[in-house]
Amino acid sequence: MIRYYSAVDKKVTEVDSIDNACWLNISSPFDKNELIKLSESQGIPLDFLTDSLDIDERSRYEREDEVRLIVVNTPLLNDIDEGNKPIYITAPIGIILTPAHIITISLLDNPILDLFLIGKIKNFNPTDEKMFVLQLFEQINYSYLDCLKKLNLRRDLIEQELYNSSRNSELRQLHRIEKSLVYFVTALSSNELLKLKIKRSDFLKIKDLEEHTDLFEDLIIDNSQALEMANVHTNILSSTTEVFASVVSNNLNEFIQRLTLVTIILMVPTLVASFYGMNVTLPFMDNDNAFFFIVMISILLIVFLVWFFRRKKLI
Numbered sequence: 389m390i391r392y393y394s395a396v397d398k399k400v401t402e403v404d405s406i407d408n409a410c411w412l413n414i415s416s417p418f419d420k421n422e423l424i425k426l427s428e429s430q431g432i433p434l435d436f437l438t439d440s441l442d443i444d445e446r447s448r449y450e451r452e453d454e455v456r457l458i459v460v461n462t463p464l465l466n467d468i469d470e471g472n473k474p475i476y477i478t479a480p481i482g483i484i485l486t487p488a489h490i491i492t493i494s495l496l497d498n499p500i501l502d503l504f505l506i507g508k509i510k511n512f513n514p515t516d517e518k519m520f521v522l523q524l525f526e527q528i529n530y531s532y533l534d535c536l537k538k539l540n541l542r543r544d545l546i547e548q549e550l551y552n553s554s555r556n557s558e559l560r561q562l563h564r565i566e567k568s569l570v571y572f573v574t575a576l577s578s579n580e581l582l583k584l585k586i587k588r589s590d591f592l593k594i595k596d597l598e599e600h601t602d603l604f605e606d607l608i609i610d611n612s613q614a615l616e617m618a619n620v621h622t623n624i625l626s627s628t629t630e631v632f633a634s635v636v637s638n639n640l641n642e643f644i645q646r647l648t649l650v651t652i653i654l655m656v657p658t659l660v661a662s663f664y665g666m667n668v669t670l671p672f673m674d675n676d677n678a679f680f681f682i683v684m685i686s687i688l689l690i691v692f693l694v695w696f697f698r699r700k701k702l703i
Contacts, residue, residue: 440482657686
C-alpha cells in the first residue's frame with residue numbers, strides 16, 4: 389500500500405496523489421503490480437523497492453543515475469512472544485531519494501516511521517531530504533538505546549528471580565534476551581559501517597552544510613555508543629549465564645554429596661540388622677533384650693557417623 393504525504397503549514401498531511409506529494413511511504417499489504425508501476429513512472433530500479441522487503445537485507449547504500457537508495461536496519465519488538473524467539477528483531481527500512489520524492493518502504497509496520505507520520509518529530513520537514521534522512525537515523529539510534537535499556541532492565545529482574553530459584557522459564561528468558569542482543573550487535577555494526585561510508589563519500593551531499601555535518605557526526609557517535617552498550621550487555625549476559633550454570637552444577641554436586649552421605653549413614657544400621665538376620669551364632673542372640681541392644685548399637689553408629697561427617701564439614 390502506497391500512501392502520499394506533503395508538508396502543509398509545517399505539518400505532515402496525507403494527500404491523494406503522487407503529484408502533490410513529497411514523501412511516499414510504502415507499507416504492507418504489498419501489491420507487486422503497484423510497485424512495478426511506481427518503478428516505471430518514477431524511474432526507480434525495481435530492486436531498490438524489492439530489496440528493502442528482505443528481512444535479512446544488510447545496511448548499505450546504492451546509486452543508479454539520479455536515484456539513491458539507503459537501507460538501514462531498525463529494532464522491532466517481536467510479534468511472536470513465546471518459545472525461544474528473540475524479544476526484539478531487526479528489520480530494514482529502505483529510503484529511496486529521487487529528484488522529486490522521498491520514498492520509504494518497510495516489510496513490517498515500523499513505529500519509527502509512525503513518529504514522523506503523527507508529527508512527533510520536532511522541526512520535521514519532508515521536503516528536506518537531507519534532514520529527513522538524518523532525523524530518521526537519529527530516531528533509529530534512540531530506538532536502539534531505548535530497547536537496550538529495556539533489555540538490560542529485564543535481565544536484571546530475571547537475575548533476581550534466578551537468585552531465588554533456578555527455573556527453566558527464567559533461563560529461557562535470558563536466552564531470548566541473548567538472541568535479541570545478537571541481532572542488535574549485528575545490525576548496529578552494519579549501520580555504523582553504512583554511516584561511515586556515507587560520510588566518507590558524501591552520499592547525502594551535506595559536506596558544506598555545517599549543521600547537517602555536525603548532526604551526522606553526533607549520529608555516528610550515538611550509533612557507536614549503542615553498539616558498545618549492546619556488546620557490554622552481551623558480555624554481561626554471557627558471564628551471567630556461565631555463573632548460573634556453575635551455580636546449578638555446584639548445587640547438583642552438593643545435593644548428590646548429601647544424598648551419598650545419607651545413604652552411607654543409613655547403610656550402617658542396615659548392615660547390623662543384616663548380620664542378625666543370619667542363621668549363625670551371634671552376640672545377644674539368646675538375650676531377651678537383644679532387639680533393644682541392636683537398635684541402640686545402630687543409633688550409636690548413626691550418631692558417630694553424623695558427628696564424624698560434621699567434623700569433616702561434609703554436612
